[in-house]
Amino acid sequence: MIGLTDYLIVSAILFSIGLMGVLRRRNLLMLFFATEVMLNAVNVAFAAISHYYNDLTGQMFAFFIIAIAASEVAVGLGILIVLYKKHGSLDLDDLASMRG
Amino acid sequence: MYEAIAFYLFSALTIGLFLITVMSKNVLYAMTSLAAGMVLISGFFFILGADFLGVVQLIVYVGAVMALYSFAMMFFDATRDIKEKNTPAALIFLLGGLSALVLVLIFAGPIHSDAIQALYPMHEGVGNAQDVGIVLFTKYLVPFEVAAVMLLVAMIAGIILAGKKMDQSLTKDTSVDDADEILKQKDAK
Structure with a gap:
């Protein structure tokens, strides 16, 4: 029988995959993909908790996460297009103009 | 099963x-x-x-x-x-594995699950969409409207950011420009 713990472990694994991508990637578009993976992992955890505690709050939070993810993608891709026009590349190392 | x-x-x-x-x-x-x-x-x-x-x-x-x-x-x-200069894989696997371990410990560890009570319980015999609708439009009405305004702001921001200079090519492929020039010259002749 599949319990809450199984879903949470799968969600944790997916979140770690996304976190690994965020740490590893240098291309901004790929970085966005990794953040989407993390958001989806959290949504799975919310839906699982909502189901096993018979509570709708988890699903509500998942809806708002989806709305936030959609607006993040819209603004983020606009910024990426502006950056690409300016620098001709989406690599984070090329974009680091402030040498700290 | x-x-x-x-x-x-x-x-x-x-x-x-x-x-x-x-x-x-x-x-x-x-x-x-x-x-x-x-x-x-x-x-x-x-x-x-x-x-x-x-x-x-x-x-x-x-x-x-x-x-x-x-x-x-x-x-x-x-x-x-x-082509990207990735961070060393060993470091990433170490950090990712450590965070995965921490997450699993957090989730699988003993939580006070008896103390958790359903705030908005699901109803028997009512479809999920109806249930969600009732809770979303009563208890979560203000966040819903704020999310709507946020989506509007995001849409305007996307249009403003991406819409400038849309007539120019982003990829700067010179061969295509040359081809256009040649075509124009042919038209002129």
Whole structure:
């Protein structure tokens, strides 16, 4: 029988995959993909908790996460297009103009 | 029984597809596997009885967000493989593994699960969409409206940011410009 713990472990694994991508990637578009993976992992955890505690709050939070993810993608891709026009590349190392 | 089979199938497939997303050098492969993984995530939602959430996941993520990404891919000339100087893999695996361990410990550890009470319990015999609608439009009305304003702001920001100088080519492919020049000269003759 599949319990809450199984879903949470799968969600944790997916979140770690996304976190690994965020740490590893240098291309901004790929970085966005990794953040989407993390958001989806959290949504799975919310839906699982909502189901096993018979509570709708988890699903509500998942809806708002989806709305936030959609607006993040819209603004983020606009910024990426502006950056690409300016620098001709989406690599984070090329974009680091402030040498700290 | 079927639930268990579906759960293990979906989890193995999503983990594999998201690993491809994170590891692949080709933007097209990464995006396609991300879209497929999101479809399977909506499968999780259907197993969990969150029908409306699953449909929203399909429409918003697989439909809208992936379409946005594919349009962005067309701007960025993303058919080439990406050359990136990745952070050393050993460090990443160490950090990712450590954070995975911490997360599993947090989730699997003994929590005070008896103290958790359902704030907005689901009703028997009422469909998931009706239940969600009632809670969303009563208890969560203000966040819902704020989310609507936020989406409007995001739409305007996207138009303003991406809309400037849309007539210019982003990829600066000089050979195409040369071809255009030649065509213009031919027309002039």
